[in-house]
Amino acid sequence: MSIFSWLRPVQPMLPEDVQQRLERLPAPAPLGECSLREQRWVVLDLETTGLNLNKDQVLSIGAVVIEDGAIDFSQQFERTLQCDKQKLGPSVLIHGLAPSEIAAGSDPAEALLAFMEFVGDSPLLAFHAPFDSHMLGRALKDYLGYRLQHTFLDVADLAPMLCPQAHLRKAGLDDWIDWCKLQVFDRHNASADALATAELALILFSRARQQQIHSPLELQQHLSQWKRRQRAPSL
Amino acid sequence: MVMKKTDAFTQAGKTAVLQNIQGTLQFLQRFPPFNQMENAHLAYLVEQCLLRFYAPGETIIKPADGTVEHFYIVKQGRVVGERPHSAKGGTETTFEITTGECFPLAALLGERATRTEHRAGEDTFCLQLNKQAFIKLFALSSPFRDFALRGVSSLLDQFNQQVQQKSAQTLGPQYSLNTRLGELAMRHPVSCNPDMPLREAVKLMHEQQVGSIVVVNEQKAPVGIFTLRDLRHVVADGSGDFSEAIAAHMTPTPFYLSPDHSAFDAAIAMTERHIAHVCLVKDHRLCGVVSERDLFSLQRVDLVHLARTISSAPKVESLVALRGEIGQLVERMLAHGASSTQITQIITLLNDHTVCRVIELTLADKGDPGVPFSWLCFGSEGRREQTLHTDQDNGILFEARDAAHAAQIRGLLLPIAQQINQSLALCGFTLCKGNIMAGNPELCLSRAEWARRFAAFIREATPENLLSSSIYFDLRVVWGDEQGCEQLRQQVLEQVADNRLFQRMMAENALRHRPPVGRFRDFVLSRKNGEKATLDLKVQGLTPFVDGARLLALANGIEANNTLERLRQLVIKDVIQPLDGAAYEEAYHFIQQTRMQQHQLQTRENLPYSNRVDPDSLNHLDRRILRESLRQAQRLQSSLTLRYQL
Numbered sequence: 001m002s003i004f005s006w007l008r009p010v011q012p013m014l015p016e017d018v019q020q021r022l023e024r025l026p027a028p029a030p031l032g033e034c035s036l037r038e039q040r041w042v043v044l045d046l047e048t049t050g051l052n053l054n055k056d057q058v059l060s061i062g063a064v065v066i067e068d069g070a071i072d073f074s075q076q077f078e079r080t081l082q083c084d085k086q087k088l089g090p091s092v093l094i095h096g097l098a099p100s101e102i103a104a105g106s107d108p109a110e111a112l113l114a115f116m117e118f119v120g121d122s123p124l125l126a127f128h129a130p131f132d133s134h135m136l137g138r139a140l141k142d143y144l145g146y147r148l149q150h151t152f153l154d155v156a157d158l159a160p161m162l163c164p165q166a167h168l169r170k171a172g173l174d175d176w177i178d179w180c181k182l183q184v185f186d187r188h189n190a191s192a193d194a195l196a197t198a199e200l201a202l203i204l205f206s207r208a209r210q211q212q213i214h215s216p217l218e219l220q221q222h223l224s225q226w227k228r229r230q231r232a233p234s235l
Numbered sequence: 236m237v238m239k240k241t242d243a244f245t246q247a248g249k250t251a252v253l254q255n256i257q258g259t260l261q262f263l264q265r266f267p268p269f270n271q272m273e274n275a276h277l278a279y280l281v282e283q284c285l286l287r288f289y290a291p292g293e294t295i296i297k298p299a300d301g302t303v304e305h306f307y308i309v310k311q312g313r314v315v316g317e318r319p320h321s322a323k324g325g326t327e328t329t330f331e332i333t334t335g336e337c338f339p340l341a342a343l344l345g346e347r348a349t350r351t352e353h354r355a356g357e358d359t360f361c362l363q364l365n366k367q368a369f370i371k372l373f374a375l376s377s378p379f380r381d382f383a384l385r386g387v388s389s390l391l392d393q394f395n396q397q398v399q400q401k402s403a404q405t406l407g408p409q410y411s412l413n414t415r416l417g418e419l420a421m422r423h424p425v426s427c428n429p430d431m432p433l434r435e436a437v438k439l440m441h442e443q444q445v446g447s448i449v450v451v452n453e454q455k456a457p458v459g460i461f462t463l464r465d466l467r468h469v470v471a472d473g474s475g476d477f478s479e480a481i482a483a484h485m486t487p488t489p490f491y492l493s494p495d496h497s498a499f500d501a502a503i504a505m506t507e508r509h510i511a512h513v514c515l516v517k518d519h520r521l522c523g524v525v526s527e528r529d530l531f532s533l534q535r536v537d538l539v540h541l542a543r544t545i546s547s548a549p550k551v552e553s554l555v556a557l558r559g560e561i562g563q564l565v566e567r568m569l570a571h572g573a574s575s576t577q578i579t580q581i582i583t584l585l586n587d588h589t590v591c592r593v594i595e596l597t598l599a600d601k602g603d604p605g606v607p608f609s610w611l612c613f614g615s616e617g618r619r620e621q622t623l624h625t626d627q628d629n630g631i632l633f634e635a636r637d638a639a640h641a642a643q644i645r646g647l648l649l650p651i652a653q654q655i656n657q658s659l660a661l662c663g664f665t666l667c668k669g670n671i672m673a674g675n676p677e678l679c680l681s682r683a684e685w686a687r688r689f690a691a692f693i694r695e696a697t698p699e700n701l702l703s704s705s706i707y708f709d710l711r712v713v714w715g716d717e718q719g720c721e722q723l724r725q726q727v728l729e730q731v732a733d734n735r736l737f738q739r740m741m742a743e744n745a746l747r748h749r750p751p752v753g754r755f756r757d758f759v760l761s762r763k764n765g766e767k768a769t770l771d772l773k774v775q776g777l778t779p780f781v782d783g784a785r786l787l788a789l790a791n792g793i794e795a796n797n798t799l800e801r802l803r804q805l806v807i808k809d810v811i812q813p814l815d816g817a818a819y820e821e822a823y824h825f826i827q828q829t830r831m832q833q834h835q836l837q838t839r840e841n842l843p844y845s846n847r848v849d850p851d852s853l854n855h856l857d858r859r860i861l862r863e864s865l866r867q868a869q870r871l872q873s874s875l876t877l878r879y880q881l
Contacts, residue, residue, distance in 0.1 A: 068285070069287065070285035070286055070287040070363060071285060071286035071287075072285050073256065073259070073281055073282055073283070073284045073285065073286065074282050074283060076256070180358065181358065182311070183310075183311045185258030185259070185261065185262060192258060195258075198286075199286070199288070199360065202286075202287070202288035202360075203288055203290075203358065205288075206288055206289075206290045206293075207290075210290070
């Protein structure tokens, strides 16, 4: 991050059209009492330069949508963000410098804005969601001055909560894919991981309904109780 | 500038999304019809899809959902079709659909509800395509359209297309025996009133360049037909007065069909009746005439001609020569898309003509014994299910006062019968290894003797008798009076209906040959001394249907012999459910058709005839249909198990 960003106001300077688009972004909707099926979900996976929450950068965003209880192939999002340190920061847009090559990635601010437009007011699902939530939140703040307030549910928590018989502790996405016998195609990018996570989520929603968890709100409540129990197993 | 940038972004996004869709695309490309579809069409399909998950037991679609709105492809898992079980309540699995397979094509194209509840058999993911997208793909992609249509128009039609493609390439345009007669008879029919003078009628025929004129009444209903053949008679007779009304010379009450009948129906009628013109009648009014020439300029399948040649063959040697033509005819008919039923029907018809002609020639040669008799046939010939390669299964039925009289008549008939058997052998009807032939004294019996013999089969259900009843009870008269045979049949029906034990034994007998499909998925095949694993289409595929249909028909007083006809009547009599009946029929059709195609192939490659097929040699689609067809045989058998508590 450029040293000057400390001196600047918190809001990065944005072109007017970007500003307008930001303002039009809907506020995140809280999880409600509708059925799991009625809820639109965005399933997200990020690729980053590393696992350091404060230093590393988002390299690419892959996301699919679960709507009406199904993964909708017509709604998918995949962007590679331009990651050259020299070109990072809001200056890219101000200078009107388009990415020199598409292969080199999209302008991060534009990609992030497009992603938030894609998300709309839907809650997000991700495997190890806190990481994605943090990285995405930081990127949104840096590039767009946008505060991410969307609800994230962690599939890595939902899976052991809904499938206690799996006895998988601290398991990764691959472990759960194996356990659910999911046949996934080549997984080498964020989008494919998002798809695999979404397929896992569909199975988990089905398990949730069998356990009488019918609404996103109930799911969220069960999840926080479960997490409390995990932290205090003696209770 | 900004616009251009946005475009670039959009483009970048698209490329990226395509990368992700690529995986699904590559997955689908492992299966038909997707492996034949253009990439753009396939990508469109994937982009329009929803991916849904179904837990085991969860319903995907069911009849109560109403008109089907989606097309499904199984991405992972197993979908089972369930129908309410007719006898025991509950449901039974009628089919299984697994990775890469699609459903429910018939309901989707028929714009109706599915007839079968589709449930997930295990954790299952399905790609779900909406109807609009399905319709668009159907219009855009011909491999997809072909596949969808072939999936719909019954198992048999799917196969027909392939049969046609394989053997019809040299035969040109896709003429079909299934063409509606209404489409064939383009020309307005030439007709006249009964009181038109013959001279004028002939003049009219000459002007119109037609071979026939239909005589109609005031309501335009056909009352007679006058053809060039009739004209020849009038002229040859010399007595003809051409000023007489045509009514005096016409053939009254001409045979007619509706315009909705098929070319095949007309061909069969012409062959059976030795006529060259068929009137088309709709709402009691003449609306067309189809001539032999119309039919065969279209078909180039000279069925009527062949039948006529057989019926007028001057000696057995000429019949022998005609056998080869029957083979060619069958090949051509397969090429023209005839179904296995149509072909077995034609073969039976031509074989019947041949048998009759052999009998007539033998009688002419040996002299008429002066005793009326009927020539019976049994087994597949009796059921009218002959393929080109059949054994003789025949016998003689005659009337006699008592045992001594019977013995005397037998003495007269046996030499003739033996001669007929030998002549038939020359004509390609292989002599029966089990000596089930009219020349055998045990099969040249009076009605009373036959009746005793049949009653014994039913009374003492020994394995041998059960086997015999499975051959003899499919009896039919080929030549001679049919009354005696009908009386025998009635007695058999009454006795079987009364004898529950016999029925039970027959049911056990019908379970001897188990269709080689496993509980799940694929074939269970026997492998002999390292040979390739094969299955016997006749014994393991057709026999379960034939045996099951025979048992149910005999037990329920159904006179029909033909397996499909028996199934139809069993449906009418409410013995089996319409859905089951239709499924059995389709399955039987398909197995028979596969078998015939196999035979044709063997002929072409100079291989010995065999009913064994290696499922691996079939393409993906055929393999699947065969598997499902055999599963239907399995269902029929399990319904017998239930019915007779075996």
